[in-house]
Amino acid sequence: MKKIDAIIRKSKFHEVRQALHDVNVYFFSYWDVTGVGHEKKEHLYRGVAYSSSDIQRRYLSIVVNNDFVEKTVHAILEAAKTGEVGDGKIFVTPVEDAYRIRTGESGNLTLK
């Protein structure tokens, strides 16, 4: 099992979600984070112009079985891309075990 964490643009969320759906990934959790990176945004507030590299992004956390890793990553890579600086990153980390609370079962089948 692997955990795939993707940090994407908020405006790309709907497309990514659809792409995941298309490769049969129906389960994940997401929340909003502030990303610090290359991209900068211009702001103006009461006559003070400033640029900030703190940009709101969406963080998706998806745990999948090993055979799903590749297609999940690819689905995100394609759907989240605009080609402009600030598209975000995907990280893959190992997961040792998973449990489904409803049934108490553990292992690969919890992710189906």
Added chain:
Amino acid sequence: MKKIDAIIRKSKFHEVRQALHDVNVYFFSYWDVTGVGHEKKEHLYRGVAYSSSDIQRRYLSIVVNNDFVEKTVHAILEAAKTGEVGDGKIFVTPVEDAYRIRTGESGNLTLK
């Protein structure tokens, strides 16, 4: 050391917290996420009925020493269960090192 990430129903949070307390787990961090999964909720807004599988859930992140993993997982499994679709998941991932900022110390003792 392991990191135990649990995604649970918000309404079960108080019980889970109590259960963790009962097995001497006093430290953790939590935040709210949107979960996408099997469960669906019906909504009605200005005459438009719709159902959504985006449901607010609570994400708990608990780093424990290896000998604590089992009882922590079991405490959550029991306290967070309702038996209905949507109870959530628990994931266990490896942690290589931990530091307590206050003292600068690292390793197992930071988790006590």
Added chain:
Amino acid sequence: MKKIDAIIRKSKFHEVRQALHDVNVYFFSYWDVTGVGHEKKEHLYRGVAYSSSDIQRRYLSIVVNNDFVEKTVHAILEAAKTGEVGDGKIFVTPVEDAYRIRTGESGNLTLK
């Protein structure tokens, strides 16, 4: 590659950010979490005094190449410290792979 997760006081965020900058760590994501730990805060609401160990903290998630781990951790350890209970923790976990969505490239160079 490693993921460095740091849970710090909100009031220390600006210093930590500066410290990371000083060791050339320009990329990370952060969000706010509620931390449960030793520290307690006193509250008063409509004549009811209560103390709570649920304290708002900031969660920083930084993925770095292996040769950056040490200086990143040290930068945080120093900048986030007040010496009082509640300074927070740092956890290091393994990351297997990283992708930059903009270019599709993967591996170490995505973190530069």
Added chain:
Amino acid sequence: MMLCTALVFFMHLGFSFLEIGLTRQKNTINILFKNFFIISAGLVLYALIGFNLMYPASFWNGILPDYFVGLFGLESPIGKEGLDLAYNEGYTYWTDFLFQGMFAATAATIVSGAVAERAKLGSFFVFSILLIGLAYPLVGSWKWGGGFLDEWGFYDFAGSTLVHSVGGWAALLYIMKLGARIGKFDKDGKARAIPGHNLPFAAAGVLILWLGWFGFNGGSVLSADPGLTSLVLTTTSIAAAAGGLAAAGFVHIVYKNFDLTMFMNGILGGLVSITAGADLMGITDAILIGASGGVIVVLAVSLLDKLKLDDPVGAVAVHLGTGIWGTLAVGLFGSSASTDQFLIQLTGVGIVAAFCITFSWVVLTLIEKIWGLRVVREEELDGLDQAEHGGMTAYADFRMNQH
């Protein structure tokens, strides 16, 4: 006068803001719905029944308005008069109706605040309909309709007893029957805080209510006499200010803390306190009455906590506690002060209490039997917006904490 009516109407925004501000976000829609219902149903009901019940031509044995005995038709009793208006400068039949209708709804709104976050919506509606349609106008008729309390010389200028304590008693009985919200008291019975989710709303609510009181008390002069009206506005404001300062000061001494919510409740306490005698008091009286009202609210809030009664917005403390105090104060301060007056006030308070307690107890027991008063545990935990309003969320774009 008509603008006083507008201000009293505006109080309903004040009540709504106060109530949602001091409760949790997961019940916000529910509270708003409740308040919209009260004001709407209140007006229609008062037009159909209440107004004639409260200002009857005659009484049966001096207690039951004859209207109640006789006519109870479906056809709206007002409306008959058509445009045959007997008014004395700025004060007409219609204005009167509207002004009184807004008052009637106020009594139910008080209850709404106290039972928030756990009461079943339908059952609450039944209760408020009976309160607005029957109990309030009946009690009102005893004094303002020229009934026996009026004959005895009982004084209640703008409703410390007739509006606020009627609502307050009903609220008290309701929360006794209903029980506390889950989590309000821990296993040992110690009170815990359930902080309100939007204090700026609550603060705005208090200021709007203060503004509305200008209409509430100012309008109760029932004429456009500028001398008396301006005196009333002055005593009202001074009492509010004194109530807030006293409550905040008192809490500051006890807890070493600047407590905004108590400042707010103190202001409301000052306002309710002065309501019974706003036209009889001087500046110094107003300060004393208001300040005592502020302290009474603080004490009443603690008392309720000790009695394990759960009143999220402090409605009982404010409206019942200082409603009684204000009514009695007419016998202690100002131009009508005398032992006789005090005893009459006390009797009035007692009779209204007896009636309201009995009425509420009977009605609530019946409703409990038939539909139940409280939502089930899961619904309460999930929040009433989820359970009763199709999962509409008050703040769809905000990340929330839930508890």
Added chain:
Amino acid sequence: MMLCTALVFFMHLGFSFLEIGLTRQKNTINILFKNFFIISAGLVLYALIGFNLMYPASFWNGILPDYFVGLFGLESPIGKEGLDLAYNEGYTYWTDFLFQGMFAATAATIVSGAVAERAKLGSFFVFSILLIGLAYPLVGSWKWGGGFLDEWGFYDFAGSTLVHSVGGWAALLYIMKLGARIGKFDKDGKARAIPGHNLPFAAAGVLILWLGWFGFNGGSVLSADPGLTSLVLTTTSIAAAAGGLAAAGFVHIVYKNFDLTMFMNGILGGLVSITAGADLMGITDAILIGASGGVIVVLAVSLLDKLKLDDPVGAVAVHLGTGIWGTLAVGLFGSSASTDQFLIQLTGVGIVAAFCITFSWVVLTLIEKIWGLRVVREEELDGLDQAEHGGMTAYADFRMNQH
């Protein structure tokens, strides 16, 4: 009267709150800016052009006010009179101007709500300037300026047609040209919900509007006659209450749900419905007209969804739907009811409709050609606050969900 003007002014806060409450947080700044612009530009414009256009000394063929033909100077036409005031108790030239100026801005605000979250700011400004400066006063002059509609006996007390349906038609045409927000309809054309982000604001907006209507209708008596004014306030409030109850009740029957947003729209529907004949109706009439208005709003909202028209705040349903209904109701209920009157009302509605549709269609087509009506896709997804307001965020310290 002057205080009625204040209340009508206050309606602009009501509209702003309603509009931001029912839309997404990412467009909040944009909506507020729009509303500030409308009220400010509306007043200045109305001073420079509109007022004289609407209340002309004479007409050219009874249709075009002569003012329009003659003078169109830059120097403010009012202002000339100086302090030479001809007033009849509480009602002056200046009051009249201010009161009417607030009305004019209202018509544009209605459009603003319907086109929210996707209209280009600059283009919208051009449209509202033409609406406030030309279309509204022109239509208004036909009736309130003593033009041909007035001569025919068309009745519109406070603007069900002259204000609300003028705004409503413009809104309808605008959203037809503009298209729905991204995500409002799915691939199969089924309507989806885009929940508003702050329902307490929306609710406050409705109550403030209700309050403002006291000024809107009360002030339209155009004198301080307490008898008539108080009747108007009573019918207004009763219709609002009935509209809300009817809409909520109707939805409850259909969807088994207590729907707050429909309660709110129902109240507004009741208010708009009664506006045309508030001074002609009795209590029972007001209840019937208001309640029908409430039901009409619910049906109109569904109808728009079916037509794939996207109106985030329900402006078309409320102002156009019940604006027409209210105007026709003058011929059906109350003291002027007659077949003749009904036909005249119908004609009036038709003429105004024809004019507004043509006007809006021509103007919008031109604007579309020159600047475009809609922001580009990315700007809409990011939110207009980002695109047009330098990334200012309405709620900087809050964690938001974006969608």
Added chain:
Amino acid sequence: MMLCTALVFFMHLGFSFLEIGLTRQKNTINILFKNFFIISAGLVLYALIGFNLMYPASFWNGILPDYFVGLFGLESPIGKEGLDLAYNEGYTYWTDFLFQGMFAATAATIVSGAVAERAKLGSFFVFSILLIGLAYPLVGSWKWGGGFLDEWGFYDFAGSTLVHSVGGWAALLYIMKLGARIGKFDKDGKARAIPGHNLPFAAAGVLILWLGWFGFNGGSVLSADPGLTSLVLTTTSIAAAAGGLAAAGFVHIVYKNFDLTMFMNGILGGLVSITAGADLMGITDAILIGASGGVIVVLAVSLLDKLKLDDPVGAVAVHLGTGIWGTLAVGLFGSSASTDQFLIQLTGVGIVAAFCITFSWVVLTLIEKIWGLRVVREEELDGLDQAEHGGMTAYADFRMNQH
């Protein structure tokens, strides 16, 4: 008139909303507490001391009101008159007191906005008590109490100088002594933005203030003369609209951006500008004065940034900058315009400036010595709600960003 008092009271909600809207959420409770204190303490204080000080029977050397020299008892000086009211239609002793008391509190509220997010609560209270109780009524007595400024022919209709610039000078001195908020200026002294956390509140505050100004200026006619009052309301509204448009337009030209916060400040600038001469101006004058006021605000905000003075809500720019401008404008526009008048206005502005600067400097230096003006660094970073209000949070159920 009494309703004007109600509107002026309502301005305090406007100020509160504006202030919390433009600051960070972590200081919300603190700001609300401050505002509740000011209005409450202001009223009580003004009743006990200020009113008699401001409207004395006689002067000592034409400068110090005799009241100040003589009586300073604890017993409330008003209240003695009892119900012996000498009023001229709608205008009584009590109304006057209440209206003036609300004004007095306004001066302190201005300061409150400027010092937000870092001032020590207790020290601020001491300062406002002295400002409301001494400085404001003293300055007021020079003109409105019939003192030497009045004799010289200085004109200030509703307080551009007497209310707004008194508050403005005090605010300026206070923020100079206090220093900027941590993070407002970076190491190189460049200004950085600290965005307000709830712009809808801020926008609502502006609209409520505009509404309140109807009472502020309208009520300052001090009679119910409909002709003059309606002129005043018209010039007030037009100036506000022009101020907002000018400010927004000016920013749009400079920054290519629709800046809502500047629109808001421009409206307030227009309102303050017209306040000194609202009854002397025509429409065109009002537009010019208001529009200049709007531009002045924008420039003043930048100027303060350059001087490294930190005023979170723009209180100094709005109330001081345009307060001075408005006072001078009386000598430049409208029916009193003349070089003589201009010089008198200038002298008046200068004298008030000299007095306020001295007063504030002395008082602030003393307070700084005794209690300190500013909270400690940690408390500022954590937010004052945490430090001074027992960790009460304004938005308990919301996820917040903190900065």
